[in-house]
Amino acid sequence: MSRTYDLDRAHVFHSWSAQATLDPMVVERAEGTRVWDDQGHGYLDFSSQLVFTNIGHQHPRVVKAIQAQAAKLCTIAPQHANDARSEAAHLIAGLAPEGLERVFFTNGGAEAVEHAVRMARLHTGRIKVLSRYRSYHGGTNVAVNVTGDPRRWASDYGSAGTVHFFGPFLYRSEFDATTEEEECERALRHLRRTVELEGPQTVAAIVLETIPGTAGIMPPPPGYLAGVRELCDEHGIVMVLDEVMAGFGRTGSWLALDAHDVTPDLVTFAKGVNSGYVPLGGVIVGERIYDTFAQRVYPGGLTYSGHPLACAAAVATIETMRDERIVDNAARVGREVIGPGLAELKERHACVGDVRGLGVFWAVELVSDRETKAPLAPYGGSSPAMNEVVAACKKGGLLPFANFNRIHVVPPCTITDDEAREGLAILDAALSVGDAHVEG
Structure with a gap:
């Protein structure tokens, strides 16, 4: 483990967390729509951190x-x-x-x-x-x-x-x-x-x-x-x-x-x-x-x-x-790439109950049963199934925003068409993990 990690675990009290269970990723650097950990692994940031890096990381x-x-x-x-x-x-x-x-x-x-x-x-x-x-x-x-x-x-x-x-x-x-x-x-x-x-x-x-x-x-x-x-x-x-x-x-x-x-x-x-x-x-x-x-x-x-x-x-x-017409880019990417891409994922994956949003502000609602809309994780909590989907996203090089039974697709407003498609492809593979938990 790195000194940064060790000092974090020894002295930092984190928000919204049970302290002893945490295993935080150490972020070494970030640029544009990507972040890198201290092991050199890069991630496409589909979270915008807590949905705030609208202009991307480290804009010069x-x-x-x-x-x-x-x-x-x-x-x-x-x-x-x-x-x-x-x-x-x-x-x-x-x-x-x-x-x-x-x-x-x-x-x-x-x-x-x-x-x-x-x-x-x-x-x-x-x-x-x-x-x-x-x-x-x-x-x-x-x-x-x-x-x-x-x-x-x-x-x-x-x-x-x-x-x-x-x-x-x-x-x-x-x-x-x-x-x-x-x-x-x-x-x-x-x-x-x-x-x-x-x-x-x-x-x-x-x-x-x-x-x-x-x-x-x-x-x-x-x-x-x-x-x-x-x-x-x-x-x-x-x-x-x-x-x-x-x-x-x-x-x-x-x-x-x-x-x-x-x-x-x-x-x-x-x-x-x-x-x-x-x-x-x-x-x-x-x-x-x-x-x-x-x-x-x-x-x-x-x-x-x-x-x-x-x-x-x-x-x-x-x-x-x-x-740089960044607001226009967010509208266009949502309309032409993310929205249609998520609609395709909904058609392909039984665990996707609903997709909704606009611009670069989308939610993918995951369910274990489309008919009953039973969520893949309970309201107010997570589940092993959701944890597996999130882990698959990270393994594929995607940093997701997850809450309860949802994956939020919220990249920076600066995201390119190719980056959006790259992220959707990783999410596509991760949702296959969710499909395994669908009933019937």
């Missing part, structure tokens, strides 16, 4: 921007203006819907959700926050309670003022729907009833991932987000769209909300804004929320809010994505 233009900023101004307290933060805020606001002009910077997505909820509660004078099951919004106190997946359970004391509801997900419909139209109508009716029964006058915000990511990449049916906006307007509820994972090119548009003709009150972001090169997140703030704090102190802040190195990386990332 972004690395150079960080180096230049470090030589000029490494850090400064957030009460002072600096050119990197001002320019980053200007560019980010320019990607948001009209009327969302200000940016509150955080160090990551969970903090962004924390502050969006705080803003909504103070703006409305209400406490309750509604969010969907099968969602993830972060690991900090409020964000993890807003979360609707099993990672919430250990920290949920039922006292955070959060209420969960079922969102639209036709493949595993909670509403016995058979079409997207039925799923949309019934999901909106369910949400309306939830608001009515909770008391509209008690609800500060509805928080939604524009497209739920870690929980399953479930694009909402047409009209759903517009229906949520209408419900929020009716009752003075703040609409928060979480774009932490889905934003900045991941879906083939700058923000996932671009495809839905809807304007939320607050938008949270992180990850792809600078591909995680330096930690950065934030909240894009609409006029109504801004006006609440125009003459009233906003009671929140962070020591490193708008850190110059992180903001310089964001400026370089956004400008490079524009210049």
Whole structure:
């Protein structure tokens, strides 16, 4: 074992893990869409790590921007203006819907959700926050309670003022729907009833991932987000769209909300804004929320809010994505290569129950029985069968993103057609391992 590995096992406490069971891969280097371990083995990165290296690894233009900023101004307290933060805020606001002009910077997505909820509660004078099951919004106190997946359970004391509801997900419909139209109508009716029964006058915000990511990449049916906006307007509820994972090119548009003709009150972001090169997140703030704090102190802040190195990386990332048409590439590769390729895999493999997504944001749902849709791993856990599929991916040179019974196909937005086909071929072979666990 290497010194790096030994020191990790001796001193590093890892997130979301049983510490003594870990056997982490030591990453020696990364470039573009690939990473290499300390044994020299290369892997095509179909995970974008935690779905954040949208611009790929070690993009020279972004690395150079960080180096230049470090030589000029490494850090400064957030009460002072600096050119990197001002320019980053200007560019980010320019990607948001009209009327969302200000940016509150955080160090990551969970903090962004924390502050969006705080803003909504103070703006409305209400406490309750509604969010969907099968969602993830972060690991900090409020964000993890807003979360609707099993990672919430250990920290949920039922006292955070959060209420969960079922969102639209036709493949595993909670509403016995058979079409997207039925799923949309019934999901909106369910949400309306939830608001009515909770008391509209008690609800500060509805928080939604524009497209739920870690929980399953479930694009909402047409009209759903517009229906949520209408419900929020009716009752003075703040609409928060979480774009932490889905934003900045991941879906083939700058923000996932671009495809839905809807304007939320607050938008949270992180990850792809600078591909995680330096930690950065934030909240894009609409006029109504801004006006609440125009003459009233906003009671929140962070020591490193708008850190110059992180903001310089964001400026370089956004400008490079524009210049190199990286968002367009994500849309085209998803439409022409990944989408059709996954559809073929579904036809060929009995363990594939469903594929869904867009851009470079796809989920492959694995089942042991297509008829009953029995998952290949239980909700909230893994299984020997899923572990075998993941191991086969890695053996073939593919670094996958796996969660419960799904493999997510989420490579960098810079991926080429040939690289996408290479990854799909490795996944094809790995799914044969899953087929062996199909019943009947």
